[in-house]
Amino acid sequence: MRIKNQMVLFLFSILLIFAFIVDDASAEYGDVVINNYSDEAGMRPVVFPHWFHRIRFRCKVCHADLGFKFQAGGNDITMLKIIDGEYCGACHNGDIAWSVENCNICHSATPGINTQVHESTLQKLIAPEAAK
Ligand code: HEC
Ligand code: HEC
Ligand code: HEC
Numbered sequence: 001m002r003i004k005n006q007m008v009l010f011l012f013s014i015l016l017i018f019a020f021i022v023d024d025a026s027a028e029y030g031d032v033v034i035n036n037y038s039d040e041a042g043m044r045p046v047v048f049p050h051w052f053h054r055i056r057f058r059c060k061v062c063h064a065d066l067g068f069k070f071q072a073g074g075n076d077i078t079m080l081k082i083i084d085g086e087y088c089g090a091c092h093n094g095d096i097a098w099s100v101e102n103c104n105i106c107h108s109a110t111p112g113i114n115t116q117v118h119e120s121t122l123q124k125l126i127a128p129e130a131a132k
Contacts, residue, residue: 031118032072033109045109048088050117066090073115 028049035045053062062068066087069075075087082089082100091097098105 029118033113033116033118034073034077035109035113035115036073036076037078038107038109039112043103044107044111045113045115046106047109048106072117 028051030050032048032050033045034048038045063070067075068087077087079100081087082092085093088106089100092106093099
């Protein structure tokens with residue numbers, strides 16, 4: 001009986017772990033979540049997949065030429081600026097990369113998640129609310 005209970009507990013904890021992983025499926029290690037304005041505006045926060053971009057472009061392209069500051073949430077990015085060709089819009093213009101009408105590819109984070117650098121799945125498990 002005791003073993004059976006432990007088994008149930010074990011299976012339950014596995015389920016719990018998956019629940020957290022699935023809950024946050026769109027954010028991977030090193031991704032930057034940007035949520036200065038999105039939530040308030042009723043959009044999902046933005047997930048910027050840093051590594052995906054880092055292997056395709058030099059740091060300088062974004063952090064010098066395009067003026068992105070080295071800080072999660074440290075840039076005052078708005079859709080108007082993006083459509084004007086600033087920040088993400090320097091590339092997401094249908095020329096270098098797919099254009100801005102693909103709202104959901106950028107606005108893909110779990111609603112309510114704070115601006116952060118997503119360090120790991122473990123971080124998510126320890127602090128599931130990402131409260132800091
Ligand atoms: C290439 C990525 C990208 C795409 C595509 C994109 N956005 Fe955004 N959007 C951003 C970023 C980055 C921010 C700033 C996020 C923040 O600080 O919360 C933002 C902010 C916003 C905001 C809040 C601030 C503001 O400017 O009003 C709204 C609303 C918004 N987006 C709507 C949309 C809609 C609607 C679409 C599709 C038509 C869209 N976005 C497509 C990246 C994108
Ligand atoms: C395609 C554009 C792009 C490229 C290329 C890029 N970055 Fe970033 N980086 C960003 C954006 C966007 C942010 C988040 C800024 C924000 O939230 O406003 C960021 C954030 C950062 C941060 C702060 C967050 C963190 O992870 O601690 C650091 C440090 C950083 N980048 C370093 C680098 C380095 C080093 C390279 C080259 C190996 C690089 N970046 C290449 C766009 C880029
Ligand atoms: C220097 C150019 C450049 C900048 C700046 C840039 N991107 Fe991208 N991004 C790309 C390219 C190229 C792709 C790949 C497009 C493709 O696969 O057709 C891409 C793909 C993506 C993807 C999809 C990743 C995947 O797994 O397929 C997301 C999400 C994204 N960008 C978000 C953003 C956001 C948010 C910003 C601004 C904070 C941004 N990008 C700024 C060039 C850029």
